[in-house]
Amino acid sequence: MDIELEIEGVPDGPIADAIRARVKNLRHEIERPGDWRVTIAPSETRGEWDLGIRTPSGWQLASFAEPVERLPDVVERELRERLGSIAWGG
Numbered sequence: 001m002d003i004e005l006e007i008e009g010v011p012d013g014p015i016a017d018a019i020r021a022r023v024k025n026l027r028h029e030i031e032r033p034g035d036w037r038v039t040i041a042p043s044e045t046r047g048e049w050d051l052g053i054r055t056p057s058g059w060q061l062a063s064f065a066e067p068v069e070r071l072p073d074v075v076e077r078e079l080r081e082r083l084g085s086i087a088w089g090g
Contacts, residue, residue: 006038012068015069019075022076033056034056051064060082
C-alpha cells in the first residue's frame with residue numbers, strides 16, 4: 001500500500017516528523033490495496049484539525065480538537081481505526 005501524506009499547519013518540525021514516522025509504520029503494519037492519500041490540516045473551526053483519508057473507494061473525514069503536541073498520537077489512532085474498518089477493495 002502506498003500512502004501519500006500531506007501535513008499542513010503544523011509549525012513544529014519534530015511533530016510533523018513524528019506524524020510521518022507513525023504513518024510510515026502503519027503502512028507496513030496494515031496491508032490494503034491501492035494508493036491512499038492522508039491529509040492533516042487545521043479545520044475551519046478554530047482549535048480543531050481535519051484528517052482526510054482518500055482510499056480507492058472514496059474519502060473519509062474526521063475532525064477533532066487536540067493540541068498540536070498530541071497530533072502524532074491522534075493521527076495514528078484515527079488512521080488505525082479507519083484502516084482497520086475499511087473493507088478490502090479490489
